[in-house]
Amino acid sequence: MLLTLKHLKLIRQSSKRLLSDFVKIVEVGPRDGLQNEKQVVPTSTKIDLVNNLTNCGFQTIEVTSFVSPKWVPQMKDHTEVLQGISRAASTKYAALTPNLKGFKGAQKANADEVAIFGAASESFSKKNINCSIQESLERFLPVVEAAKEHQIPVRGYVSCVVGCPYEGIVSPQAVLEVTEKMLDMGCYEVSLGDTIGVGTPGSIRNLLDVLLKSNESSKLALHCHDTYGQALANILMGITQGIRTIDSSVAGLGGCPYAAGASGNVASEDVVYMLHGMGLKTGIDLDQLVSVGNNISTFLGRKSESKVGRALQNKKQ
Numbered sequence: 001m002l003l004t005l006k007h008l009k010l011i012r013q014s015s016k017r018l019l020s021d022f023v024k025i026v027e028v029g030p031r032d033g034l035q036n037e038k039q040v041v042p043t044s045t046k047i048d049l050v051n052n053l054t055n056c057g058f059q060t061i062e063v064t065s066f067v068s069p070k071w072v073p074q075m076k077d078h079t080e081v082l083q084g085i086s087r088a089a090s091t092k093y094a095a096l097t098p099n100l101k102g103f104k105g106a107q108k109a110n111a112d113e114v115a116i117f118g119a120a121s122e123s124f125s126k127k128n129i130n131c132s133i134q135e136s137l138e139r140f141l142p143v144v145e146a147a148k149e150h151q152i153p154v155r156g157y158v159s160c161v162v163g164c165p166y167e168g169i170v171s172p173q174a175v176l177e178v179t180e181k182m183l184d185m186g187c188y189e190v191s192l193g194d195t196i197g198v199g200t201p202g203s204i205r206n207l208l209d210v211l212l213k214s215n216e217s218s219k220l221a222l223h224c225h226d227t228y229g230q231a232l233a234n235i236l237m238g239i240t241q242g243i244r245t246i247d248s249s250v251a252g253l254g255g256c257p258y259a260a261g262a263s264g265n266v267a268s269e270d271v272v273y274m275l276h277g278m279g280l281k282t283g284i285d286l287d288q289l290v291s292v293g294n295n296i297s298t299f300l301g302r303k304s305e306s307k308v309g310r311a312l313q314n315k316k317q
């Protein structure tokens with residue numbers, strides 16, 4: 001068999017993959033976790049949450065989004081939150097920016113990193129960002145160009161990677177197309193969002209089998225919602241396929257305002273517990289994280305969605 005340069009690169013990468021025992025957790029609680037919260041969460045509470053998460057050791061925290069306040073009122077204090085936090089040199093503070101207006105706001109507020117967010121389903125794209133997939137890519141290009149000019153790294157999100165609340169099953173090919181367009185545009189990584197949590201280890205394996213044929217695992221992240229209780233299993237599947245960046249939300253907070261019925265993200269506490277149990281490193285202090293998760297849940301007037309968070313709290317009592 002004739003080995004192309006691409007094959008050799010992938011073989012080299014998979015041997016490195018075996019050695020890599022560090023998994024980067026992107027904590028999305030302050031943004032994805034709170035964006036759909038019905039009660040107004042005071043700016044000071046959001047700032048405290050980010051500061052407490054920083055102390056847990058996260059390398060990246062998604063703090064807020066620069067989207068229309070008419071669409072997502074909970075994020076309208078984006079600038080105050082980004083400007084009010086205490087920053088650690090070892091943590092990157094990120095924000096979602098759907099267009100150039102959003103990017104300019106995030107840059108002014110000193111976001112270390114921004115994220116564009118599209119979808120693999122036309123209907124979800126329309127509902128979430130009010131444009132087609134093609135139009136969204138046209139809007140993202142100037143964001144990526146402006147970010148390059150200011151040396152701000154851009155992450156891409158693709159929503160509905162296995163299923164869409166409006167269209168049902170989404171094909172891996174549709175995800176591949178948007179993912180590669182985002183990477184070609186200049187995103188350093190694309191996070192694959194199972195927005196409504198319908199994925200199973202089977203569908204995630206099929207998706208990654210397709211994406212990893214032409215993309216390095218270091219360019220991909222997994223963003224799993226736990227609606228059907230499959231998120232940890234899906235993440236484990238991703239880990240076995242070489243994925244080393246996982247998005248999660250403290251206390252399992254969250255849900256997308258444009259995906260009715262979707263529950264929160266997988267809880268960061270549960271992901272960290274699982275990965276540490278597998279001998280993988282995350283750099284995160286689990287005890288501290290559990291206490292942050294239980295405190296924000298108490299503030300919101302409910303129990304943490306993290307099973308690990310609840311178990312460790314019960315053990316203490």
Ligand SMILES: CC(C)(COP(=O)([O-])OP(=O)([O-])OC[C@H]1O[C@@H](n2cnc3c(N)ncnc32)[C@H](O)[C@@H]1OP(=O)([O-])[O-])[C@@H](O)C(=O)NCCC(=O)NCCSC(=O)C[C@@](C)(O)CC(=O)[O-]
Nearest residue numbers: 066067068071098101102117128129130157159193195256
């Ligand atoms: C994308 C837009 C803005 C398009 O919204 P639009 O209405 O099509 O935009 P427009 O350009 O026609 O402008 C209309 C108005 O919005 C304003 N506007 C325009 N842009 C901005 C901006 N950046 N910040 C603030 N204001 C903005 C603009 O100034 C104007 O104001 P007006 O003249 O009417 O007063 C809108 O659809 C929107 O804000 N959508 C919110 C989407 C969102 O935040 N969804 C949740 C996050 S995605 C998610 O959760 C999924 C993810 C990432 O976690 C992964 C997964 O789980 O799958």
